[in-house]
Amino acid sequence: MNLIKVAGGVVNQTPLAWETNKQNIIGCIEEAIEQDISLLCLPELSISGYGCEDMFFAPGTCETALEMLEDIVNHTSGIIVSVGLPLMINNRVYNAACLIANKQIRGFVCKKNLANNGVHYETRWFQPWPAGERTELKIGEFSYPVGDIIFEADGVKIGFEICEDAWIANRPGRDLYQQGIDIILNPSASHFAFLKTYTRERFVQDGSRAFGAAYLYVNLLGNEAGRIIFDGDTMIAQAGEILVSGTRFSYKDYYLTTAVIDLNKLRLEQIQNRLTFRSSTNTVSFLYSFPEITPVKNVYELESWETSSPLHIGFQKEEEFARAVSLALFDYLRKSRSQGWVISLSGGADSSAITALCYLAIEMAVRELGIEGFKKKLSYIKKIQDCQTVQELSNKLITNIYQGTQNSSSDTRNSAASLANDLNTTFYDIDINNIVEEYKALIQKAIGRDLDWETDDIALQNIQARVRSPSAWLLTNVENALLLSTSNRSEAAVGYATMDGDTSGSISPIAGIDKHFLRHWLRWLENTGLGGEVTIKGLNGVNSLQPTAELRPLEAKQVDEEDLMPYDLLNEIENAAIRDKKSPKECLIFMELHFAGIYSREKLILSIERFFKLWSRNQWKRERYAPSFHVDDHNLDPRSWCRFPILSGGFEKELEEMRDYAENAKGKGRKSKIGF
Structure with missing residues (x-):
């Protein structure tokens, strides 16, 4: 029976707080060693912090991250650890995960798909790593493999999908599957948004099933840099089954979510379902003896407040x-x-x-x-x-x-x-x-x-x-x-x-x-x-x-609602106009459908007109608001999510089209129908 005890290590980090970040990582590793963990995955960019912004351009940031890495390596006796950091190669910066085994760096895997929407701006700082490519990085007297790499330890193949890699249609896990992967690690810095954990759960579960592998997902925790909140979401799945799910929104500096994976069960899935197989020239093999462990019962149990059905x-x-x-x-x-x-x-x-x-x-x-x-x-x-x-x-x-x-x-x-x-x-x-x-x-x-x-x-x-x-x-x-x-x-x-x-x-x-x-x-x-x-x-x-x-x-x-409009109506107009980018006319069609029998057409027209005019003339205020916490995926913060010109035409033409449409519809004595 080939059993491996693995863990996701959640850490609450701060950008460029080098010593604090390092101590959180070391504390997490030491706790994992105490619990006889063989494989520990820490979050994306956990050494430097995810939100370093333009300091990723500074060569000193990558240099200091490597210094911290060398200190961390000394604490990895008897364990395999993945830790995230920015890596500079040929004057380009990459978002990388370093795999360490038994106090030795085994190599670096670089992120292929960069998050570049909303609160994420990764393409400003990082280069995407080309699929299939590999190079070497010299650190001191030694050179280490870097790039699109699979690691093989005692016959167990370990690969990576780094955060955004798992959110795209043609995710790297498909290629890992073709190479006979056993364990996929996903170190992430995935911002919190309402109910987002259910989406993560689906791609973790589906990834483990589709790729016939064990899948270990771990996220950062807390308010790292000011705006973005990380929830510490951690999940471990095996062949389509979620084994465990970790605590979210913890106040601890670090903690572990552990599970025992069954390689024999994975291999059976691979034998039964694998259609093709190809060898990889980018496999890094090293000696590592996974200890014999007794079976444990993995318990997939959400916290009591999370037990509602999706x-x-x-x-x-x-x-x-x-x-x-x-x-x-x-x-x-x-x-x-x-x-x-x-x-x-x-x-x-x-x-x-x-x-x-x-x-x-x-x-x-x-x-x-x-x-x-x-x-x-x-x-x-x-x-x-x-x-x-x-x-x-x-x-x-x-x-x-x-x-x-x-x-x-x-x-x-x-x-x-x-x-x-x-x-x-x-x-x-x-x-x-x-x-x-x-x-x-x-x-x-x-x-x-x-x-x-x-x-x-x-x-x-x-x-x-x-x-x-x-x-x-x-x-x-x-x-x-x-x-x-x-x-x-x-x-x-x-x-x-x-x-x-x-x-x-x-x-x-x-x-x-x-x-x-x-x-x-x-x-x-x-x-x-x-x-x-x-x-x-x-x-x-x-x-x-x-x-x-x-x-x-x-x-x-x-x-307030007389000065402006009813708040439920304001919210729906904002969603349609700003989140969904609909014109005033389209907003009216949608509002008539949504608020049928609640608000009159005249009330809807006046409210939509007021919204678009006030939205346009008040962009300067949004530019000056204090930084806000990001909690859903239709934020109005112009510095991180929703950009709009300070000076604009104020939707004059579009509002005229809405009024013409409403007048024509009134003249024909009919109700508008949803048309988009």
């Missing part, structure tokens, strides 16, 4: 949002060495959601690491070292400030205070009305007239939002903390935010999520909660309110 997802998206953004906030806090978070808590949905997410970061980290482990992880924050409960930690790490004017209601003040009290955050309630009046008086004197709501509506709203920013920044600087911007994606789409007001902050945690989902998520968090266990009852106040900016006089009864 076809009946339930609250999977809500769970993933909470866990992904909470982990991202925790990592951003510790990697920036900040002393806590500051949120301008208005009592509305956005700031309440961010406050709740900060609290969940503390709650979930303590549940996994324990109080002492949590404090050790944030050992540089001296003020928390005497804390003994999550509530005490919340008080030290989360600061809320409510800044009211004469236009603020008791409802929002009570909502803010109720949440802060429930979570035991530090809460300040200050009145800024006199500051607003002073600014108004200065400008009124300068221009020689009084400012009036009839003629100066936007100006009078914006000054209230902007006046809040200096106080929040001052408090943030006093605390040496992170100021979190409170704008969401729906506001970003139409520019319903005040620059240097509610957009102020160093990170914008919810700028990647729409307001329609966010309001639903807050109700879910109050009543159902993470894993059905962690709820926040202090959200009751905000969940009972209509979203409002509260910038006009109270008697105006300002409501």
Whole structure:
């Protein structure tokens, strides 16, 4: 019985944090050796970090990565390890995986297919490796094979698909299959997006079945470089069967997901199903004795919160949002060495959601690491070292400030205070009305007239939002903390935010999520909660309110959805117009289908027209938003996903075509049909 114990090693890395990254890798290797692992796969670019950006151009980056590699090699006694790093060959940089066995480098495999969409920009820094090619790289006195390589250890053939390699139709695994591969390693840096784990599971399972092999997939973990979140997804499959699946969204520095693969079962699959076979001239063989191990029962078991069927997802998206953004906030806090978070808590949905997410970061980290482990992880924050409960930690790490004017209601003040009290955050309630009046008086004197709501509506709203920013920044600087911007994606789409007001902050945690989902998520968090266990009852106040900016006089009864449009409609228009690139006319056809019997044609036309006009004139705002976390594949961040000109024609021609179409359809007395 040929049994091999393998593992995926998840690590939480930081770009260019050489010593920390190296120690995480070494710690992972040492733990694998303790567990008698024979083959360990670590994620893509785990030595340097994935998000080094243009520092991949710097020769020193590749040189330092090789220095770190040499140190790592010394810790691989009795084990085979794959570790990722950037590699420079002939003045070109490649995304490579190094295979080490028993303290010796055996060779480097380079990525063939580079990710170059959305948040990924690999073709800027790396060259794709040509299929079938091989060269040599000299490191010190020795030369090592590099390129499209298969490794053979004690008759066991090991090959690679590096991240994007597995996402294309003609994936390298097909060629590996023709060469009699036994084990395929997939070291990845695959960004988190809602429900993406199900797609990964399919290609891992299908790859192991189609290629008659064992397949080991391992992803990076955490908020590595600022925007992208990695979930630590790890899966090991064999001949079409998922053997194990690892923990996602962990707060640990590193951990293992292990399984025992049965070579005899793989060989039987190969004998029964292999149609052709060809030998490879790019096989690197070396001696390695896989130890005899006793059989174990591999248990494929998802975490309790993930057990919903993919076809009946339930609250999977809500769970993933909470866990992904909470982990991202925790990592951003510790990697920036900040002393806590500051949120301008208005009592509305956005700031309440961010406050709740900060609290969940503390709650979930303590549940996994324990109080002492949590404090050790944030050992540089001296003020928390005497804390003994999550509530005490919340008080030290989360600061809320409510800044009211004469236009603020008791409802929002009570909502803010109720949440802060429930979570035991530090809460300040200050009145800024006199500051607003002073600014108004200065400008009124300068221009020689009084400012009036009839003629100066936007100006009078914006000054209230902007006046809040200096106080929040001052408090943030006093605390040496992170100021979190409170704008969401729906506001970003139409520019319903005040620059240097509610957009102020160093990170914008919810700028990647729409307001329609966010309001639903807050109700879910109050009543159902993470894993059905962690709820926040202090959200009751905000969940009972209509979203409002509260910038006009109270008697105006300002409501966001009246200023803009219903949030469910705004979300669908954004999806159609920006994600799917549909014209205003096509958007109208789709909206009439989607909202039949809910909104009138006139309401749909006005909303679509408003959306396209506001989208076009507010690109400059999106360019200035604080960096946001990427959570789904229709982000609006112009620096990483959705590029649009700052100055444009504003869709004038396209909107005219929509109005003509609507008028003609009305004249003919018919309803439009979906036509795309």
